[in-house]
Amino acid sequence: MKQAEGILFIIAVASYLAALASLFTKRQKITNILSTSAFAFHSAMLILRTLASGRLPFAGLYESLLIFSWGIMACAVFYSRKFRDSRIYGAALPTVITAFIIALTTDNSVKPLMPVLRSPWLAIHVALAIAAYGGFAFAGGLGVMYILKDNFPKLSLPEKESLDSMCASIITLAFPLMLGVIITGSIWGKYAWGSYWQWDPKETWALITALVYAAFIYTRFELGWQGSKSAKFAIIGFAVVIFCYLGVNLLMPGVHSYATK
Amino acid sequence: MKRLDLADRICCGIASALICIAVLGSFIPQKQPAAFYIEAFPAIAPFLLMSGFNDAYNSSIFNYLLLLLSLALAISSFHKKLPAILMRLGLAFISLGLYLSHSALAFALTAALAEGETFAIPSEPHRSITLENIHAQYQNGTLADYVSEITVKDKDQEDKLAISVNKPAKIWGLDLLQSGYGFRELSFSRIPPQGEEQELDIDLGLDNRKPIINTPDTGIIFMIADMHLPAIIDDNMQPASAEIMQIYPPDSAPQELGELHPGDSIAAKDGSVIKLNSIKCESAISISRDPGFMTAIIGFALIFIGTLAYLFKHRGIKS
DSSP, X not given: XXXXXXXXXXXXXXXXXXXXXXXXXXXXXXXXXXXXXXXXXXXXXHHHHHHHHTSOSOSHXXXXXXXXXXXXXXXXXXXXXXXXXXXXXXXXXXXXHHHHHHHHTSOOOOOOOOGGGOSHHHHHHHHHHXXXXXXXXXXXXXXXXXXXXXXXXXXXXOOHHHHHHHHHHHHHHHHHHHHHHHHHHHHHHHHHHSOSOOOOHHHHHHHHHHHHHHHHHHHHHTSOOOTHHHHHHHHHHHHHHHIIIIIHHHHOOSTTGGGGO | OOOOOHHHHHHHHHHHHHHHHHHHHHHSOOSOOHHHHHHHOTTTHHHHHHHTGGGXXXXXXXXXXXXXXXXXXXXTTTTSOHHHHHHHHHHHHHHHHHHHHTSTTOEXXXXXXXXXXXXXXXXXXXXXXXXXXEEEEEETTEEEEEEEEEEEEETTEEEEEEEETTBOEEETTEEEEEEEEEEEEEEEEEEOSSSOOEEXXXXXXXXXXXXXXXXXXXXXXXXXXXXXXXXXXXXXXXXXXXXXEEXXXXXXXXXXXXXEOTTOEEEOTTSOEEEEEEEEEEEEEEEEEOTTHHXXXXXXXXXXXXXXXXXXXXXXXXX
16 A cells, blocks of 8 residues: 555646646646646545555545645635636645655654544544645735736736735635634644643644735735735745744744654 | 724724734743843843743733723724724634733643552542553554543542543542553562562653662663653553663663563673562643633634635625
8 A cells, every 4th residue: 555655646746747847838628638637646646545544544644635735726726727727826836846855854654643633623623724725825826927927927827816815715714714724723722732722832823824915815805905915925824834834844943843844 | 994992993003012012022031030131131031030031921011901902892883884893803702812812820730640649639539630651552553542531539439441542531620630640659679690589660750761770899881762651552551661781891882672561670781680579651742721711712713704704705705
């Protein structure tokens, strides 16, 4: 089973790299085929790992990176189908490939869950986090595409208006999910640690992330910010998400530090 | 494009100050002795200690700012539209909840209780908790849970409760949680090849699990490689155990001697016999009262509804 998982990992990375390269050929059909097949291999790999471990792949940095990148790619597949535009994959592929490269450097052995993680809250909390972080990361990628299109109008990228509205729509959908992450984490923390909020670095940065995106929504709908201002906000938000997701675990010890082991 | 009004700017200012303190608190180790800050951060140590940012989230400045933000947001909500009101009130509730959780109304401590030991709740001495036993539970060969069986006593009324990881008990408005385990005391006997039996009692703490027993007569050193709680494995209760290592001759590498349960003996390299008499386990039980929990959850729920209201209002989001 582990060998099959390894083979799927290699095929998925190769397909993602080929999909990224195909973006420069401007042949959307090829990009679409490569991206969706890479996503299928990625999904199959996660299913295999679930079967091998007898639990959802929500423990440790290796599994976390694979599931996080799966969330980003799921957003990309959904939106590229909805808008019938494969160039949208460009907002997801660089982050997904980077996640796979980092995953290569981490311990990929299947470990049993520690007692504190044996809770029904784990599945809800992590599933919401995958969707929220995936959405924010994808929106950050769209923000980068917007800035590129703004500065280099001849680049073969979707129209600025589409990128702007897609970015806002994804963030507005991902933000309630992020609140869900914090709410479920708080309730679980109350049961597991006796406190819903310990100002653990991960909690602090999750709150900061939520506040950044609350500010995005507020400035967009109450103050009418859009275009490059909105795109830059989405990129800053993505940087905060990356710090909250990886930086905190690697740099700051806390109750979530098991996520790096 | 609209601009922020004065009320918005005040709220943003307070929120920014709170975020700065929160970021500072996440980068600088918290609740350390003053000497640590003087050594590690000489340039900002006086500022950290004076402002209370060595314990940023419990500092007066941070908590007053939380209270101020909740008031500012609530007051400035009145002239806004529904989604904005919900977002602001949500943030106000969260700030108020966090303030209450760190106010004098909140209460949190961890009691390390050995089996048979009793802990009286501070300020409520008629209420007490006694640890009956602690054990681990295994499922399909892997560690699944730690369980403490306790007796809670309020004047003459006694109740028996079990608390485990993720399954706290709630009593007298307090949450009782399984937050750790350890070993309080080990009792060994050593019978040398010649001579009388020696009693070796070792006091342990939650963080000290690897004591060294040095025996000057032969120079042999016994080490505790690991210790295990009593455990339920496949519905069978296994007693606590200690894995023993020996170093002999001196300066050689440690060698495994074996795993001992209370009452077990084992022969050491120097010809002596080591007998484990007893292991006293202990449980770390967190006792807390948090009056801000529900307020904060209501706050998150209000922001959640506020965002849905924005989504509903801007369906399709073209603006």
